[in-house]
Amino acid sequence: MPWWFWVLLWIALVALSLLLYVTLGYRLFRKFMATVHDLAEAGKRFSNISPPPETSDVETAEARPEPGSAIFASPEEMRHDYLTAKAFRQEVRRQKRVQRKAERGQPQSLHDIEFR
Structure with a gap:
């Protein structure tokens, strides 16, 4: 086989591999942008949630016994x-x-x- 055939073969292989990488990169970019879009939409949807009520299940400081009093109880x-x-x-x-x-x-x- 002549030497120019090998040059053309390697150029074709490199071009096809670059085309493959460009295609995979484009698909990855599209999926990433779709994920970012969904994340932004979820952020907008959940940003409207009202804050929790001010009451909590933790007792107030006045109702708590003195620290260390459990030792003598x-x-x-x-x-x-x-x-x-x-x-x-x-x-x-x-x-x-x-x-x-x-x-x-x-x-x-x-x-x-x-x-x-």
């Missing part, structure tokens, strides 16, 4: 305090869950409905 008193605080946190979470489902129009769970 009786185990029964500490168990009562722990169970009371646990029930309070569960109730606050339940109320938030019920309110959130009511706002979204979702059906309520039977465990969340108050029978009292």
